[in-house]
Every structure is written in structure tokens, then in C-alpha cells.
Amino acid sequence: MTLKLIFDVALLLSLWSTAGCDFLMEGVLQMECHDRYFMIALDLSATGTDPRFEAVDGAGVHPITDAYAAKCGYSISVLPFLGLVELRASYFSCHAEKKADDFVFKFNLVTNYNGVEAFYALNKSCSPPLSWSPREVTCEVNYMEVSVRSEYPCPAGTNDWNTLRPTQSTSTSDWQVEFQRPDEQLPPMNLSQALKLGYMFDLLRGRIVFRTPYGQHESYSAGVNGVPVEVVHATIFSRKGWVVLLVDLVAACSMYEGSYDSGYMLWSTPEALYASYNRTQISVGLNGHLMEPAIAEKKGFIMERHNSTIKIGVPYNADGGYRKSFVSSGIFEFYIINLYLKQTLVDEYHEETALRFHRTLVSPLLPYSVVTEDRTVKADGVFTTYLEVPEDVELTSVQLNGKAFKVPFGDNLAYTLAEAVNLNNTHSYTLTVPLHDPVVIQQFSQENAAMFHKLDVNYTLVAVPETEPYYHKVSVMVLMDVSPPSFKTACNASGISFELAHRSYDYLWDISIGLAQLTLDLAAKRGYVMSNDSNGLLLYVPLFTQGYEYKDISLKGFLGTFEVLVKSHDTLKILTSTVKTCPFNSTELIMCSTNGWMTVVADLSLVLPHGKIPTGTHLSNNLCVAKEKDGTRVLYSFPLNSCGSAVKLLRGNVVYQNKIYYYFGSANSTEGLTLQCTYPLTGLYSLFSAYRFESDKDGVGSIIYPIENTKGLPSSTEPPAKPQTTAAPQRTRSPNLYLPSFYPTARYIKVSRTHGLLGSYKGIKGGVQVKQYPQI
The missing domain is CATH 2.60.40.10 (Immunoglobulins)
Incomplete structure (x- = not known):
């Protein structure tokens, strides 16, 4: 943010009226004529950080230094933190030109950018809007100024002839000045001596003007009702022949610096700095603009008289004031008020004195x-x-x-x-x-x-x-x-995909497939495709891998369902699950479920003579026929212990076998496809041939084609096998399939998890007991 005034455009316009404004260069905010002075306002951000002024008249150029300003009627206020410079020039300032009823001001503004000086001429003509009172007193921030009518009568009691004695030894045309203090009378001096001491006397437009900086040797301080006052009492006189002209000039100003209390900037002045026959009139305002008393009161200004003292209170944040922030272990603010006060007094001779104050009030640092x-x-x-x-x-x-x-x-x-x-x-x-x-x-x-x-x-x-x-x-x-994570799912031609966008608190949950927690090792072991990083989890579950549930199996296709569980990390309680069911197509498949069912879709065209379609098919038990058939494709679904299935015990496994026989016409079935489901003994609770089958693992299914009748298959000494791994979940329900009303002779085979069985079967590790049951 560029260093600017803290006021916006609207506020600037409220501070400085646009009437009579000449924008001669960028950065000159205002040039304005007031009732007793001329004002120039600058924006430091446009004029540089160290602008200077020069007064210009017919005699040349005069740099305005601090001392020269106080002597010649100029006051310059610089507020670098606000980016503002303001010059006020008295109408009686040293180099103001007087033309008819106007005062003409000519200044040079000197700017400095990177060591390069630039000069800009600022000129303005002003006509005072108010008539002059017999006596005008201005208490500026750096000087006091008094002007009186030249024909102003001498006050009673000032004709002390002793004061005139020094003039008897001087030229009758010389003016002299004598300064007085309450406790002493200083020797008189001529005006040229007074000028060297910093005083200024002038005669302009029928008015005698006296100006003095504060703190002069000849001034004195006094307390009036507890208010500090600075006074300079000067008497100028001259003798022309036998006539003596004497003018009494008194500059008296309140030097109270102001205070702050309860949101108000306070300032005081004695009510009667000059002799007053009746109560004085007061007008107050800011930045050289006076307000009507009713308007000032409405804006929160306080004007009170107490013990012959005028007390002024201005709201610290009044419109027209300045504000600045300050940082020191916190944010503070302070306010600057340019108070303008006019006091009008009338003495016993009914002569009016107009007293004007320019005072800068600064609040203490206030917490923001x-x-x-x-x-x-x-x-x-x-x-x-x-x-x-x-x-x-x-x-x-x-x-x-x-x-x-x-x-x-x-x-x-x-x-x-x-x-x-x-x-x-x-x-x-x-x-x-x-x-x-x-x-x-x-x-x-x-x-x-x-x-x-x-x-x-x-x-x-x-x-x-x-x-x-x-x-x-x-x-x-x-x-x-917090809610458990939710997966996005999608069906693919050969599996189901699950996608999860990670949240920062997903560590509260575990992802499981059945009883097993989903990890990269589990995914690799079961054939899942999985990636897991800081952004999310991607899981692709190929068809027939462990965890699927299948239903509505037909020659046209089937439905595959896969479920992902979300469990509490601390309690392992299942909180939510994502279940996805997708339709799939398959020319051939074999499924060996944990609850003891074999489901097969087989394509006999691989073993049939070219173009021939069998009249019928059946399993080892010719009463078990296909549930569906379509040309050379057939669907069978049956319990492992039915339809003439054979049970073989091998090292570490148990194998169930059956066969699909096909025939033409009325001929007996002679050829077939071998169907096989293999289960590990470690996961098998019961081997059955009657009613019960329990396994905690899916079986591995195979369709074995007779090699001599298989078209297009490579020759081998071993019968080729075409396995398809199944992965139905443990909770797979038995499909509602057609079953024959007759089953072959049943056997119940139990695989024990302990040693010391009642009986044993030679060659089968772990102990197997075989019992015969009567035919069903």
C-alpha cells in the first residue's frame, strides 16, 4: 500500500473546499483562501519526502526556514506518517503583495527526487471574506500576530511621559519600541534593532502589524486561572515636532498544550486575555473552518465556561481530525486535531477584538x-x-x-x-x-x-x-x-474396481475382505490389483478371485458380488460395507463353493465332431441332467456328494470328481468331460457324501477334456486340464437349482484336526475315518 493520507477522497473534499482551488501540479491537494490566511496542502507521496517552500516577491526569492517562518508570518505543519504538508501564510506575511483589496501570494515549491531538485510556481490571489476588527490577534502554532487600526485610540493610563524621555535625544522621525514586563520596564530600542531580534512591525492598509515568535527574551509567562499564557507587551511611539504618537500592542495567547480524557481532546484559554466589557463570543472548528455552535454541539463538541476559563472538548475521532496507528507490543493509535477557535471581545470603548487560535492537539497512545x-x-x-x-x-x-x-x-x-x-x-x-x-x-x-x-x-x-x-x-x-470411508465402485468386463479418496482421519478404520484385513500382501496373495498412497486407495478385484459371491448363473451370464468391509480400528466392529454386484458373461466356468456345490458351464464343441450337436447330456448318474442347454453349451449345478460324484483323498487335498456324458440319438453315453473340485484338507472340516460339507476355503475347479476327442488341443501324455480358480465368499447361499429326487449311495467322511482317530485310512495323512451309510 503506497504511503497516502488516511483520508479517502470524500474526506479530503470535506477538509478542503474545492472553491478557489488550482491544481498546478500533481501532489498539490489544495490552495485555499481563508478568512485571515492562505493555505497550501501537499501530498508527500507525490511531492517527495522533503519538499521546501520559497516566498517570492519583487525583491527576489526567500527560503522559508523555521526561524524565518515564525518571523514573517508562515507556519508549516509536516505530518510524514500521514503523508501531509500544510503551509499557512498570514495575509500580513512578509512577502504577500497588496493589490487593491486583494493579497497576492507567490511561492516556489521545491521537490527533490534522487538528488534532482524541481521548482514549481504556486500563485494565488485572496480577498479576505470578513471585514477587519479594530484589533485582530492571531495565536499561530509558531508565532503571535497583532494588527490594529492606525487610528486606534491610546488606552487610558498609557500616557506615561517618562517613557518618552529617550526620544528627546533621537530624531523626531524615528520610531521606537519599548517592551514591558510586570516587574520591569526594558529600555526602548529602534525598530531596526527589534527586527534583528526577530520582531516584525509593519504598516499596511491603515493597520499597524506586530508579529513575534514564541519564547522571545522580552516575553513573559503568566498563569491565568491555572492556564499558562505567554504575553509580549510592546509599545511603539514616535515624536514629530511637538506631537507624540504612541500605540500600545499586546500579544497574549494561551499556551495550554491540551489533554485527553474519556474520549475528548481538551483545551482551555482564559476568557479575558484582553479587556472585555461583556461575555465573549466563541466559535470553534477544525482545520481553519468554524462551525455554528448548534452544529458543533450536534457533532459532539463541548464549549463551556468555568471560573472565567473557556474549556473546549473535541471528540478524539471527530471528522476532520487525523489518525495514526503505532505498533509497540500491540497496535495503538493516536489522534491529531487542528483546533481552530475564534473569540470575540468588546471593550468598554465598544471596540472589538477578534482573537484566533490555531492549536494542534495530540492524544496519548490509545490501545486499538x-x-x-x-x-x-x-x-x-x-x-x-x-x-x-x-x-x-x-x-x-x-x-x-x-x-x-x-x-x-x-x-x-x-x-x-x-x-x-x-x-x-x-x-x-x-x-x-x-x-x-x-x-x-x-x-x-x-x-x-x-x-x-x-x-x-x-x-x-x-x-x-x-x-x-x-x-x-x-x-x-x-x-x-466423522463417518467411515465410502468407496466409489465400477464394473469392468473381468472384475470390479473400488476407489477411495483418503481423508486425514482414515487411520481410524480398517478395510477388510471378509475376516482378513486388506493389505498389499493379502492383495498379492489373492490376485487383487491394489495401489495405496497418500491420495487414495485403488483396488481391482478380478473375477473368480476369492471373496466373490455368484448368483443367477445361466448360459447367458451371471451376477458377481464383492463386498468390502469397514471396521473400527480399535474394536474391529463392522461399521459399514460397500457391496457391488455386476453382470458378467463367460463361455465356460466352474465354481467350487465352500458349502459344497459345483456349478459348471461347459462348451462341448471342443470335443464333439464338427457341426454335431448332442441329443442329450447327463452326469455320472444319468438322472442328473443339465439345468440349461443351448446347442453345445450346458449348465450344471449340483451338490458335490450327489449325481455319482467320486471322492479321492490325495496328499493334503480331497478331490471330488464327476463327469458330463453326451450322446447322439438313442445311443448310450460313452464320452464325457471330467469335472473336478479340489479342496485343501487344512481348511476342510467335513467331507461328505450325504448331507454335510464344511470348508473355510474355496475349492479349485477343473474341466478335464478327453485328449483323444479334443479338437485343436496339443497332444500330451497327460490329459490336459483347463482349471478356473473360483472365489465365492463363505456366506454363499446354495442356488435354487434343479436337483434330481434320487441320490446315489452316500458316505460321510470326516477330516479331523487332531490325531488319535478311532480308525485310519492307510496312506491318508492326518487320519480319515470312512463310514458306510445305507442307500437313501
Whole structure:
């Protein structure tokens, strides 16, 4: 933010009326004629940090230094922290030209950029809007000025002839001045001597003008009703022949510096600095503009008389005042008020004295409360914090949970920072941070069964143009109800995919397939395709891998269902599950379920003579016929212990076999396909041939084609096998399939998990007991 005045355009216009304004160069905010002075206002940001003024008249150019300003009727106020310079020039200033009823001012503004000086002429003609009182007194910030009508009568009691004695030895045409103090009378001096001491006397337009800087040797201080007053009492006189002209000039100004109390800037002056026959009239205002008493009262100004003292109270934040922020272990502010007061007195001779004060009042450092608001709406999914600071305070950086970011933020960040200018000379910043951003601290609360999202914001603020930082900390927190993760699913031609976007608190849950927790090792062991990183989890489950459930199997296709469980990490309780069912097509398949069913879709065209379609098919038990058939394709589904299945015990496995026989016409079935389901003994609880089958693992199915009748298959000494691994979940329900009403002779085979069986079968490790049951 460029160093500017703290006022916006509207406020500037309220301070300085546009009437009579000449913008001669960039940075000259105003040139304005007031009732008793001419004013120039500059913007330092456009004129440089060290502008200077020169007064110009017919005699040449006169640099306006501090001492020269006090002597010649100029006052210069520089407020670098506000970027403002103001020059006030009395109408009776040294180099003001008097033309008819106008005062003409000519100045040079000298700027300096990088060592290069530039000069700009600023000229203005002013006609005083008010008539002159018999006596006018101005108490400026750096000098006192008195002007009286030249025919103003001498006050009674001032004709002390002893004061004239020194004139008897001087030229009758010389003017002399004598300064008086309450306790002494100083020797007189001629005007040229007084000029060397810094005093100024002049005769302009029928008025005698006397001006003096504050703190002169000949001045004195007095206390009037507890108010400090500086007084310079000068008497000028001259003798022409036998006539003596004597003029009494008194400059008296209140030197009260002001105070602050309860939101008011206070200032006082004695009511009767000059002789007054009745109560004085008071008008007050700011920046050289007086207000009607009713308007001043409406704006909160206080004007009271107490013990012959005028007390003025101005609201510290009154319109027209100046404000500045200051940083020192906090943000403070102070206010500057350019008080303008006019006091009108009438003496016993009914002569009027107009007394004008220009006083700069400065408040002490006042603590400033930074405005912060938590505007977070949980449903929006973002933290929203609001910060409001004075217009001259800048936000330079932000720390989010200890991580620093310069402002403005870069486009690559997920955070936003919006700045807005307000009407109350403040500006605001609105910060948004996503609730689930990595910078946000998230902690799970067991007590609330919810997730705390916490964001500590540390704003770094500076009061321009200074650079000392102030750190303003704000903490915001949101309690979010946590929910178990939810997967996105999709069906593929050969499997099902699951996708999960990770959240910061997903460590609270475990992902399981059945009883087993899903890990990379489990996925590799079962044939799943899995990737898991900081962003998310991708799981692809190929068809026929472990965990599927199949139903509605037909020659046209079947439905495959896969379920992913979400469990509590601490209690292992199932919280939610994602179940996905997809339709699949397969020319051939064989499934060996954990509950003892074999389901087969077989294509006999691989073993049939070319173009021939069998009349019928059956299993080893010719009563078990196909559930569906379509040309050369057939569907069988039957319990492993039925339809003439044979049981073989091999090392570590148990094998169930059956066969699909096909025939033409009325011929007997002679050829067939061997169907086989193999189960590991370690996972088999019961081997059955009657009613019961228990296994905690799926069987491995195979369709074995007779090699001599198989077309297009490579020759081998071993019968070729075409296995298809099945993976139906343990909870697979028995399909509602056609079963014959007759089953062959049944046997119940039990595989024990312990040694010491009642009987044994030679060659079968682990002990097998074979019992015969009567025919069903």
C-alpha cells in the first residue's frame, strides 16, 4: 500500500473546499483562501519526502526556514506518517503583495527526487471574506500576530511621559519600541534593532502589524486561572515636532498544550486575555473552518465556561481530525486535531477584538482492538476468518499452524485472502482455508466421537510507513462428525474396481475382505490389483478371485458380488460395507463353493465332431441332467456328494470328481468331460457324501477334456486340464437349482484336526475315518 493520507477522497473534499482551488501540479491537494490566511496542502507521496517552500516577491526569492517562518508570518505543519504538508501564510506575511483589496501570494515549491531538485510556481490571489476588527490577534502554532487600526485610540493610563524621555535625544522621525514586563520596564530600542531580534512591525492598509515568535527574551509567562499564557507587551511611539504618537500592542495567547480524557481532546484559554466589557463570543472548528455552535454541539463538541476559563472538548475521532496507528507490543493509535477557535471581545470603548487560535492537539497512545470474527460455516467445508484493521495497517504475512505464507497468496495454494476497504477508515481481510487441508490440525475425540479441526492463524501486521511487526493470533476450531470411508465402485468386463479418496482421519478404520484385513500382501496373495498412497486407495478385484459371491448363473451370464468391509480400528466392529454386484458373461466356468456345490458351464464343441450337436447330456448318474442347454453349451449345478460324484483323498487335498456324458440319438453315453473340485484338507472340516460339507476355503475347479476327442488341443501324455480358480465368499447361499429326487449311495467322511482317530485310512495323512451309510 503506497504511503497516502488516511483520508479517502470524500474526506479530503470535506477538509478542503474545492472553491478557489488550482491544481498546478500533481501532489498539490489544495490552495485555499481563508478568512485571515492562505493555505497550501501537499501530498508527500507525490511531492517527495522533503519538499521546501520559497516566498517570492519583487525583491527576489526567500527560503522559508523555521526561524524565518515564525518571523514573517508562515507556519508549516509536516505530518510524514500521514503523508501531509500544510503551509499557512498570514495575509500580513512578509512577502504577500497588496493589490487593491486583494493579497497576492507567490511561492516556489521545491521537490527533490534522487538528488534532482524541481521548482514549481504556486500563485494565488485572496480577498479576505470578513471585514477587519479594530484589533485582530492571531495565536499561530509558531508565532503571535497583532494588527490594529492606525487610528486606534491610546488606552487610558498609557500616557506615561517618562517613557518618552529617550526620544528627546533621537530624531523626531524615528520610531521606537519599548517592551514591558510586570516587574520591569526594558529600555526602548529602534525598530531596526527589534527586527534583528526577530520582531516584525509593519504598516499596511491603515493597520499597524506586530508579529513575534514564541519564547522571545522580552516575553513573559503568566498563569491565568491555572492556564499558562505567554504575553509580549510592546509599545511603539514616535515624536514629530511637538506631537507624540504612541500605540500600545499586546500579544497574549494561551499556551495550554491540551489533554485527553474519556474520549475528548481538551483545551482551555482564559476568557479575558484582553479587556472585555461583556461575555465573549466563541466559535470553534477544525482545520481553519468554524462551525455554528448548534452544529458543533450536534457533532459532539463541548464549549463551556468555568471560573472565567473557556474549556473546549473535541471528540478524539471527530471528522476532520487525523489518525495514526503505532505498533509497540500491540497496535495503538493516536489522534491529531487542528483546533481552530475564534473569540470575540468588546471593550468598554465598544471596540472589538477578534482573537484566533490555531492549536494542534495530540492524544496519548490509545490501545486499538483488532476486530476478528470466526465466520466459519461447517457445511461450506472451509475455515473463514475475518480480520479488520486500520487503513494504515498492512498485513504482510500469515502463519497457518506455524507454516508461514507471504501475502498475497500464490495461485498454487488452496487458500484465499480477500481484502476490502470499509467506510470507517479501516480495511478487512477474509481468509479461507479448507477444513481438510493438510495444514489443518485434526484430532479425533473419543469422548465426542468426532474430529476436531483446528487452525491457528498468526497475522503479521505493520503500521506503514514503519516496519515493526505486530503478531495477532487467532484460533478457530470446528467439530466434525466423522463417518467411515465410502468407496466409489465400477464394473469392468473381468472384475470390479473400488476407489477411495483418503481423508486425514482414515487411520481410524480398517478395510477388510471378509475376516482378513486388506493389505498389499493379502492383495498379492489373492490376485487383487491394489495401489495405496497418500491420495487414495485403488483396488481391482478380478473375477473368480476369492471373496466373490455368484448368483443367477445361466448360459447367458451371471451376477458377481464383492463386498468390502469397514471396521473400527480399535474394536474391529463392522461399521459399514460397500457391496457391488455386476453382470458378467463367460463361455465356460466352474465354481467350487465352500458349502459344497459345483456349478459348471461347459462348451462341448471342443470335443464333439464338427457341426454335431448332442441329443442329450447327463452326469455320472444319468438322472442328473443339465439345468440349461443351448446347442453345445450346458449348465450344471449340483451338490458335490450327489449325481455319482467320486471322492479321492490325495496328499493334503480331497478331490471330488464327476463327469458330463453326451450322446447322439438313442445311443448310450460313452464320452464325457471330467469335472473336478479340489479342496485343501487344512481348511476342510467335513467331507461328505450325504448331507454335510464344511470348508473355510474355496475349492479349485477343473474341466478335464478327453485328449483323444479334443479338437485343436496339443497332444500330451497327460490329459490336459483347463482349471478356473473360483472365489465365492463363505456366506454363499446354495442356488435354487434343479436337483434330481434320487441320490446315489452316500458316505460321510470326516477330516479331523487332531490325531488319535478311532480308525485310519492307510496312506491318508492326518487320519480319515470312512463310514458306510445305507442307500437313501
